[in-house]
Amino acid sequence: MAKVVVVGSVALDDVQTPFGEVKNALGGSAVYASIACSLFSSAGIVGVVGGDFPKEHIELLKEKKVDLAGLEMRNGGKTFHWKGKYGLDLNNPKTLDTQLNVFETFSPRLPKEYCDADYLFLGNISPKLQLSVLAQMKKRPGLVVADTMNLWINLQHEEVLEVVKQVDIALMNDSEARLLFKTSSIVVAAREILKLDSKIAIIKKGEHGCVMFTDSKHFSCPGYPLENVKDPTGSGDSFGGSLIGYLAKTNDFSEENLRRAIVYASCVASFNAEGFSVEKLRQISIKDVQARYKEFEGFVKF
């Protein structure tokens, strides 16, 4: 059985960056997160695709030992489609088109065997759906990590706060944290997250790395100094998937191990940005990740 249940979007993306473009490429928060997770622990995906979803993508997920019992196939519909474009500032893509398709009426239903999972990753989907997944669990998982995005903070502000309240690790971008709590300081935003009952706040900052806030400590992890970024799409999801994958593998939620998890997750996220879609993510092995982890040790030592 899959150790980590990953809920989120499964998509076909058109992405343009200054360094190239892809069309109908495999994407979606659950896809990036589950493939990244599989570097450390087995993942099971909960999502929905349409009849146009290519068989080769299913094969790729199977190759990565991602369990597909929770992947709903609606042959009569079309897969969620996102079209985005990045400028030279690779931190903020411009959404050119979003076609929800089968995702519009998606309501995640967990396979029975997922309902007592120990590790749950609530990838970037509507907070209402994230809450519905939490409600389906027979027992509270040992660790729940949730991601979100600005769209939901704007549309379903209260529900995003409710998710933050119910999970152990709240994950979001710096701009999203600022938006959620209407502050210019991510330190203030992180304190608000902790006040809401999340044990841990992790604020992702794209190429600048990320910071973790717990009650008493602050950890800062730099971004990997990438020379050839191709497409940052999915790097945040890859970060989240690797983070919970590493924690599931080690089953240790100490400050020290959380820090290690964050560095591993940063390594995986940085690899992801070096290729379009899941191109790079599918190629790398745990050895590649470990080599980059070693490099990180040298980056911060003083």
Next chain:
Amino acid sequence: MAKVVVVGSVALDDVQTPFGEVKNALGGSAVYASIACSLFSSAGIVGVVGGDFPKEHIELLKEKKVDLAGLEMRNGGKTFHWKGKYGLDLNNPKTLDTQLNVFETFSPRLPKEYCDADYLFLGNISPKLQLSVLAQMKKRPGLVVADTMNLWINLQHEEVLEVVKQVDIALMNDSEARLLFKTSSIVVAAREILKLDSKIAIIKKGEHGCVMFTDSKHFSCPGYPLENVKDPTGSGDSFGGSLIGYLAKTNDFSEENLRRAIVYASCVASFNAEGFSVEKLRQISIKDVQARYKEFEGFVKF
């Protein structure tokens, strides 16, 4: 005699941030840099002011043991005046007004005793003036650090490149590094800096800290997690001044000591952002800086 010669602007600033405002407040790259430097080593300032420059500012600089032999006083003119406004994103101020005044015809003239200084900080002024200062040195200083800004990269591109070529440590913001070499990657920009003969490239990233690139190594220093930023004006200059001040004090240019210098400089820069003008910078002591340095050790350990 002052150990570190600091060249740059001396200004009276009007600054608005979401957290307050000041008018005719002491500012300028040479002021921030020399006060910050004085936490570690004695500084001598080279700059120009008009007859309107308040005596109390002179007293403050004297109190910080900043040598004023190179501070030109033009009683008939007015001091350089900058007016800027910050939004909730505190990284990029909007310039509302710039009055060059006496700065328009400023041509730095080094006092004789400064011409064989061992440490030279070329703060943010026109690269032509930076080069004219270098030309006045009787011997090549042991360490030259130069800062710049986007204005000069746009107006005097070749001269900025010439400065980078001639100095030991080239210091700039990430957006400036991208602009100077027309790339989206600060890693690529840093490599170009090193190719131009600067031994060391330090890219400042505001609240995200900074990164140092040398031929073989990469160091990343996080930003201090500030809860109450008031005014980031001069934090980059404070960073530069503390950096050269610490290096002058220790006279050790090893990778390890450069890293320590960067962390000390980050501490001082973070203090600076906690007050308007030089308000905070004038209050702190080396003990405050050392306490924050200890905190940084905890921020990055994994």
